[in-house]
Structure formats: structure tokens, C-alpha cells
Amino acid sequence: xxxxxxxxxxxxxxxxxxxxxxxxxxxxxxxxxxxxxxxxxxxxxxxxxxxxxxxxxxxxxxxxxxxxxxxxxxxxxxxxxxxxxxxxxxxxxxxxxxxxxxxxxxxxxxxxxxxxxxxxxxxxxxxxxxxxxxxxxxxxxxxxxxxxxxxxxxxxxxxxxxxxxxxxxxxxxxxxxxxxxxxxxxxxxxxxxxxxxxxxxxxxxxxxxxxxxxxxxxxxxxxxxxxxxxxxxxxxxxxxxxxxxxxxx
Amino acid sequence: xxxxxxxxxxxxxxxxxxxxxxxxxxxxxxxxxxxxxxxxxxxxxxxxxxxxxxxxxxxxxxxxxxxxxxxxxxxxxxxxxxxxxxxxxxxxxxxxxxxxxxxxxxxxxxxxxxxxxxxxxxxxxxxxxxxxxxxxxxxxxxxxxxxxxxxxxxxxxxxxxxxxxxxxxxxxxxxxxxxxxxxxxxxxx
Numbered sequence: 441x442x443x444x445x446x447x448x449x450x451x452x453x454x455x456x457x458x459x460x461x462x463x464x465x466x467x468x469x470x471x472x473x474x475x476x477x478x479x480x481x482x483x484x485x486x487x488x489x490x491x492x493x494x495x496x497x498x499x500x501x502x503x504x505x506x507x508x509x510x511x512x513x514x515x516x517x518x519x520x521x522x523x524x525x526x527x528x529x530x531x532x533x534x535x536x537x538x539x540x541x542x543x544x545x546x547x548x549x550x551x552x553x554x555x556x557x558x559x560x561x562x563x564x565x566x567x568x569x570x571x572x573x574x575x576x577x578x579x580x581x582x583x584x585x586x587x588x589x590x591x592x593x594x595x596x597x598x599x600x601x602x603x604x605x606x607x608x609x610x611x612x613x614x615x616x617x618x619x620x621x622x623x624x625x626x627x628x629x630x631x632x633x634x635x636x637x638x639x640x641x642x643x644x645x646x647x648x649x650x651x652x653x654x655x656x657x658x659x660x661x662x663x664x665x666x667x668x669x670x671x672x673x674x675x676x677x678x679x680x681x682x683x684x685x686x687x688x689x
Numbered sequence: 690x691x692x693x694x695x696x697x698x699x700x701x702x703x704x705x706x707x708x709x710x711x712x713x714x715x716x717x718x719x720x721x722x723x724x725x726x727x728x729x730x731x732x733x734x735x736x737x738x739x740x741x742x743x744x745x746x747x748x749x750x751x752x753x754x755x756x757x758x759x760x761x762x763x764x765x766x767x768x769x770x771x772x773x774x775x776x777x778x779x780x781x782x783x784x785x786x787x788x789x790x791x792x793x794x795x796x797x798x799x800x801x802x803x804x805x806x807x808x809x810x811x812x813x814x815x816x817x818x819x820x821x822x823x824x825x826x827x828x829x830x831x832x833x834x835x836x837x838x839x840x841x842x843x844x845x846x847x848x849x850x851x852x853x854x855x856x857x858x859x860x861x862x863x864x865x866x867x868x869x870x871x872x873x874x875x876x877x878x
Binding site: 445448449452453455456457458460461464482485486487488489490491492493494495496497498499500501504505507508509511512515 | 717720721724728729730732733734736737742745746749750753754757767768769771772775776779783784787788817819820822823824838839841842843845846847848851866867870871873874877
């Protein structure tokens with residue numbers, strides 16, 4: 441088989457979607473620099489495109505477009521500010537996707553489910569942004585269970601139970617997960633009987649790391665997880681803007 | 690039939706192209722029109738791959754953000770607008786699926802869209818020449834190989850999933866895929 445054939449099959453399988461994840465990522469990098477590969481890919485896209493006619497059209501939820509518009513507003517307002525390149529928006533997207541990924545993978549690990557939350561970074565406009573994050577945790581995707589707020593400057597945090605209630609003989613435990621800390625969540629602390637957590641639990645972490653981190657809460661045996669890793673039941677978290685007015689500035 | 694219904698791609702292509710051009714010029718109204726005209730197609734595409742409604746909406750949102758951001762790179766000389774849009778949505782969905790290959794099976798929200806049922810594609814198709822040609826060439830493949838291609842392209846099955854489904858080693862699937870793809874290309878050229 442010639443090199444060209446190999447390249448053509450690489451392009452074909454990229455379009456088909458059957459490449460291994462690593463190979464797929466590599467093709468995405470290579471096509472930017474290799475016009476031949478890029479052209480082969482486009483040829484396959486056009487060749488297979490008629491298969492798309494076999495797909496049923498299905499309307500997405502009625503609110504999706506307004507969510508997309510809101511997201512575009514956020515991105516554009518970030519770009520409009522001098523000295524900013526939309527990094528906060530990109531970061532928000534990255535955070536959301538990270539939440540998604542963690543949420544999906546966690547949901548699968550049914551035995552080790554975790555109550556998830558994520559910190560929402562206010563955009564870093566110096567004069568406007570109090571360095572505060574807010575996250576809302578939802579129970580059964582219906583009711584807010586907890587709210588978490590963190591002040592980045594002082595690295596202080598507080599947790600407010602919304603509908604979550606203390607459960608006798610069990611404890612809620614807060615976790616942090618960030619790439620520099622390795623693949624596993626690290627315990628931040630265990631909520632006490634009054635559903636409070638030591639407000640200084642995050643002082644050992646660099647603000648830059650906190651901005652990147654994902655946070656989770658799990659329901660554990662009294663006093664916290666016996667294994668050092670989350671073991672309790674799942675409640676999923678969803679992002680809400682901490683301050684919508686600020687986000688759309 | 691009312692003549693203004695966008696039944697065939699050839700009918701609506703110019704307007705989608707125009708909408709994309711206006712999106713490239715930061716025209717949000719054009720973006721809204723583009724969304725109205727294409728979101729059901731793109732959502733159908735993504736949902737067929739991810740088989741989970743909430744996840745699919747997330748991915749569709751990401752895809753339309755990319756549409757807005759990349760509209761200026763759309764080249765009508767290289768692809769039809771609907772092909773460009775579906776490709777973008779498919780790639781976003783497959784990237785997500787490959788990152789979290791088992792996520793779509795997550796419990797309660799999985800929708801019942803079992804892959805493998807392929808009512809004869811022709812009935813709802815715009816009978817473009819390309820369409821006819823691809824269908825003709827798929828029929829020329831050995832038994833089961835057209836399903837192999839469809840399961841990958843439409844349902845996002847990975848080589849490993851195809852191997853399980855066809856009860857073959859992964860390398861055999863790779864060989865089958867390459868042979869089928871080459872036959873298709875030869876047949877269509």
C-alpha cells in the first residue's frame with residue numbers, strides 16, 4: 441500500500457469516526473499543517489455526506505437557542521474588553537466540559553458516585569470582579585442542594601445548604617480535583633453537623649490552581665470517607681452564573 | 690406541494706450559504722435563522738451518535754458556538770453548507786464520545802435509538818446524484834459492510850464496538866472498513 445493510500449485511509453477513518461482517540465487527535469493536529477491530508481478529509485466528508493440524509497430531524501429543546509445566544513453574549517463581552525481575549529469565556533467552557541466529563545464518568549461509577557459542583561469564575565475585570573466563585577449543586581437534577589462560594593483573593597470558602605439536610609450517621613465531604621494534583625480527587629474537608637466547613641480549607645492551594653479545579657461533594661460515612669476517595673451516592677451539579685449581570689458586562 | 694418548502698438541499702443551499710456569510714459578518718439575526726433552519730438536522734445527527742438528550746443538547750450548543758465562530762471559514766466551493774454544518778456537529782459529537790465512550794449509556798436518560806435498524810434510506814432522501822451514487826455503491830459492498838459503514842458514520846460506533854457487534858477481532862474490522870471504504874471510493878469516482 442502506498443503512503444498516499446495510507447493517508448487516504450487515515451482521512452477516511454477520521455471522517456467515519458473510527459480512529460482511536462489518540463490517532464484522531466493526531467489527525468486534527470496534522471491536518472492544519474498538511475494540506476494534502478486536509479484535502480483528503482474534505483473529499484471523504486463530501487463523499488459520505490449523503491448518508492446524513494438518513495438521519496431523522498429532531499427538534500432540540502425550546503430553550504437551547506437562548507442558551508446559545510447567552511453564551512455568545514458572554515464570549516463577545518469578554519472579547520470586547522481591552523486586554524482580554526475571551527480567556528474567561530474559554531475557561532468557562534473548559535470548566536463546563538470538565539464538569540460534564542467528570543459527571544458522566546462519575547455517573548457510571550455507580551458505587552462511587554459523587555455530588556458534584558463546579559466553581560464559576562467571574563470574569564477577571566480587575567475593577568469589577570470580586571474574586572468570588574459561586575456554584576450550585578442540584579439534587580436529582582431538580583432542586584438546588586448546596587451553594588458553594590469561594591473568595592479567590594482570601595482563598596476562603598463557605599457552603600450553604602439549600603435543600604440538603606444533615607443525615608444522622610453520615611457526613612458530606614468536599615473534594616477538589618485538578619490536573620496538577622493528579623488524577624484523583626483530594627479531600628478539602630468534611631462538613632460538620634451544622635453543615636459548615638472550615639473556611640480556611642483552601643488556603644494551601646494556589647488561586648491559579650483553584651481557578652482550574654473541579655469541586656465535588658460526596659455523602660460519606662460519619663467523619664468522612666474511610667478510603668480517602670469519594671465513596672457516597674450521587675447527586676449531580678449544574679452550573680449557574682454567579683452573577684448574571686456581571687457575566688454579561 | 691408548496692414550492693417554497695425547503696425540501697431539497699439544492700433548494701435551500703443558497704440561502705444557507707447566504708446565512709453563513711452573514712454570520713461571518715456578525716449578523717445575529719442570520720444566526721437565528723440558520724439555527725431555525727438547521728438545528729433539527731444537527732440535533733438529529735448528534736442525538737443519533739450520543740443517544741442521550743441532555744448530553745446532545747450540550748454538544749449541539751458547543752457546535753453552534755463553533756458555527757458562529759468559524760462561519761468565516763466556510764467555503765462554498767469546498768462543501769455544501771449543510772455538509773459543512775453536519776460535519777462540524779458530527780465531529781463535535783464524536784470527539785465527545787471518544788473522550789467518554791461509555792457515557793451515553795448512563796442510566797435513565799438514554800433514549801431508545803438502537804443502532805442497526807436501517808429502513809431503506811431512499812424513501813426520505815433527496816434524490817441527488819451524489820445520494821443515488823452513494824446508495825448504489827453501498828449496495829455493491831459485500832454483505833453487512835454497508836451496515837458497518839452506517840453504524841460508524843451514523844451511530845458513531847468505534848472499531849471496538851463494531852468488533853463486538855460483528856463478533857470479529859478489531860483488526861478484522863479495520864481490514865473490512867478499509868476494504869469497504871476503498872470500494873466505495875472506487876465505485877464513486
